[in-house]
Amino acid sequence: MAAANAVRPEAWYMDDSDADQRLLHKLEPNQPRPEAWYMDDSDADQRWSHKLEPNQPVSREQLAELGVVHWVLDADKYETDPELQQIRKDRNYSYQDLITVSPDKLPNYEVKIKSFFEEHIHTDEEIRYCLDGSGYFDVRDANDKWIRILVRKGDMIVLPAGMYHRFTLDENNYIKALRLFVGEPVWTPINRPVDDHPIRKSYVDAFVHKAPAVSVN
Ligand SMILES: CSCCC(=O)/C(O)=C/O
Numbered sequence: 001m002a003a004a005n006a007v008r009p010e011a012w013y014m015d016d017s018d019a020d021q022r023l024l025h026k027l028e029p030n031q032p033r034p035e036a037w038y039m040d041d042s043d044a045d046q047r048w049s050h051k052l053e054p055n056q057p058v059s060r061e062q063l064a065e066l067g068v069v070h071w072v073l074d075a076d077k078y079e080t081d082p083e084l085q086q087i088r089k090d091r092n093y094s095y096q097d098l099i100t101v102s103p104d105k106l107p108n109y110e111v112k113i114k115s116f117f118e119e120h121i122h123t124d125e126e127i128r129y130c131l132d133g134s135g136y137f138d139v140r141d142a143n144d145k146w147i148r149i150l151v152r153k154g155d156m157i158v159l160p161a162g163m164y165h166r167f168t169l170d171e172n173n174y175i176k177a178l179r180l181f182v183g184e185p186v187w188t189p190i191n192r193p194v195d196d197h198p199i200r201k202s203y204v205d206a207f208v209h210k211a212p213a214v215s216v217n
């Protein structure tokens with residue numbers, strides 16, 4: 001018999017898994033968002049997860065100490081979402097466009113995907129809102145170790161100006177993202193090494209020198 005105080009109808013947010021449609025597909029209640037971890041040193045396919053064994057997760061607080069900002073939003077209503085509108089207003093994000101990264105959708109795909117995965121900085125924040133699909137943003141921690149951040153539908157991420165990073169698709173080979181910018185966008189990456197670049201120096205002063213030490217196996 002059903003419990004007297006059971007919620008009817010029971011409803012929940014679903015995971016993104018392709019497993020049997022008859023399974024429950026409930027999101028784990030404490031699933032970290034974004035999911036992030038320290039990477040191994042393997043040269044194997046960049047689209048693999050490259051988790052350490054055992055996994056060494058990185059929390060959103062650790063990411064925040066490096067200047068990475070993150071929200072989970074409702075990607076299905078991004079065109080009218082008041083939460084997104086408020087973020088754009090608060091942070092002066094006056095420009096936005098859509099990018100789809102996949103072998104059949106992105107013109108000049110091979111060249112672009114190679115350039116995204118070259119370690120680089122930008123002179124402005126990199127703001128990406130994942131509307132569909134998924135991908136990995138890799139960022140350097142204060143000890144120059146790689147942290148891999150999985151972005152999935154609903155994840156909006158900001159990498160601060162001057163932070164060394166790179167991007168790759170994961171094994172699903174597809175992401176659709178909203179790109180936001182303060183003013184006229186400047187997409188050109190500045191590849192490492194650029195330790196003497198003023199924007200890099202500002203980033204190091206603001207975040208690297210202040211970050212607490214972390215030991216990675
Ligand atoms: C998913 S957006 C493509 C990657 C990109 O624009 C960039 O600058 C990566 O660092």
Ligand SMILES: [Fe+2]
Nearest residue numbers: 120122126189
């Ligand atoms: Fe970038």
